[in-house]
Each structure stands twice: as C-alpha cells, then as structure tokens.
Amino acid sequence: MRDRGKIWPFISVAAGACIVLVVVPLMVERERSSRMATVEANVSIGDAGRVESSLSNGPTYRWPDSEVPRTAERLRDASAVAVAAITYVIETSLVGHTPRDVNEIIAGITRRQLIPAEWLTSQPGILQMPRATAHVRYSPARLTVEVLSVPNEATDGPAILIRIPDLENTGVGARYFESMQLDGIRYPNPFAPIPEIISCGWQPRLFKQTQMPDAERAQLEQWAQTIPKKS
Numbered sequence: 001m002r003d004r005g006k007i008w009p010f011i012s013v014a015a016g017a018c019i020v021l022v023v024v025p026l027m028v029e030r031e032r033s034s035r036m037a038t039v040e041a042n043v044s045i046g047d048a049g050r051v052e053s054s055l056s057n058g059p060t061y062r063w064p065d066s067e068v069p070r071t072a073e074r075l076r077d078a079s080a081v082a083v084a085a086i087t088y089v090i091e092t093s094l095v096g097h098t099p100r101d102v103n104e105i106i107a108g109i110t111r112r113q114l115i116p117a118e119w120l121t122s123q124p125g126i127l128q129m130p131r132a133t134a135h136v137r138y139s140p141a142r143l144t145v146e147v148l149s150v151p152n153e154a155t156d157g158p159a160i161l162i163r164i165p166d167l168e169n170t171g172v173g174a175r176y177f178e179s180m181q182l183d184g185i186r187y188p189n190p191f192a193p194i195p196e197i198i199s200c201g202w203q204p205r206l207f208k209q210t211q212m213p214d215a216e217r218a219q220l221e222q223w224a225q226t227i228p229k230k231s
Contacts, residue, residue, distance in 0.1 A: 071157030074132045075176070078149040078162050079207075081127065081134060084114040085145045086164040093143060102138040105145070131156040137190045142167075146190060154182045161188070161202065168194045177202045 088108045089099055099105050102125040109115055119127040119134075127134040129149075137146040144167070149160040159179035169175060179185045179202050186200040198204075 067155055067157050070131055070155065071160075074129070074149050074151065074157060075160055077129050077132070078134060078147045078160050079176075081109075081115060081136060082145055082147040082162045082164050084109040084112075085136060085138070085147070088112075089138070089143055089145060098140055098143070099138070100140070102136050105138055106136060132160075139191050142191065144191060148187065150185075150187075151182075158182060159185050159187070159202075161197065163191070174207045175204045176207070178205045 085105050088105055092099055092108070099108070106115075106120070106125070106127070110117060110120065115127070119129055121128050125136045125138075127136065131153075132149045132151050135148040135150065137148065138144075145164050147160075147162045149162075151157055151159060158181075161177040163177075166175065177197055181201050188197045188200045188202065192200075194204075
C-alpha cells in the first residue's frame, strides 16, 4: 500500500500531461481532418439525370502517393498506438494493477478494438502496419510507453519515435522524434536520454498541425493541475 501511495502522484501527473499534450490535440486534429475530408457536392438545378451526371463527372481530388502523405499516415498510426497504450497503462494502474509487459498492453488495447487485429504479429511488442513496423516499448518502472515506427520502404518516410509521457520535455509542446537519415538509421536504445537520441541522428518535431491557441492550452493546463493527487 505504501508503494502504491507513492506512485499515485506520478500517475496523476502522467494522466494530466497525456490529456493536455497528446489526447486533446489529437482529438482536435481528428475533428479538423474530418472537416477537411468532407466534400461538398455540386448540385445543379434540373432533372435527376442531369444531377446524377454532374455528381459522377465532378472532379475528384486524391492525395499523391508520395513520401509526405505516407509519413503523415505513419505518424497518425504510431500516435494512435502510443495514446491507446499509455491510456491502458494509466487506467489499469489506477485500479491497482500495473501491466506486466508490453504483450499485456497490446492484448488489452486489441480487446478494446483500439488497433486493428490485422496489425498483430507473433513477435512480442511488434505490430505490422501497412507502411511500417511498429516496435512498442514499455517501462513498468517509469510507466512510460515508446512507439518506434520503422518504415517498410525508403519511400515510406523517415523513422519515427513517440514517447509518452515525455518527462524530459520542458514545455516545448507535444513532440515526437524523426530520423534524419533514410538509410543506415541508428536506432536509439529503449527509453534512451534525449541527448543520446539526438546523437543517433534524430531530431525533435512538434505536432504543428495540432497546436492549440495559448488561451485554450492555459485552461487545459490549469484544469490538469486541479486533478486530485491521492497519497
């Protein structure tokens, strides 16, 4: 009971940081993306045949199949896995059970249908996504999750590393790390210090598309501070 009491403040802070810096911005971006993806049909006044013809012959825009949209797709998938995994860790820890290993986490988020079942592999902590192989790392001592997204091909973009919670983040905003090399990538050790990650040829990147107004971020941070810390 004493050890559990010591871990409550950390769990509360981790939960608040996860909500403020990752979950809420991702929800905002998801809503924004859904609006951008909506296509308003051009309807002409006339008979039904002409309307149907107008809709079927209208221009249809498709994203080019290039490195940029592939990287964005991989970042979306890796972020979803990271958020789902840390949410599972926090929820189970709050009820007195700390996940034993990464296999338990993956099994838990799969039962909740937070990731597609077809991503599962027979290798512990490894998910096979459409354009990347994701290595899910977990530290029970730190209650921290990392997702390392390794591209299947060079055209799928750079390698991506997401860590939640990012305890070494001093307030620069929600971030991830991106390899600066497409060939001969040096992968950092699990939960390596930030200087070591950078020395391996990686650079931090902000989730710029998920930046929130300063006023809204301040309100969320203030709300996170009001979460009661149990001891």
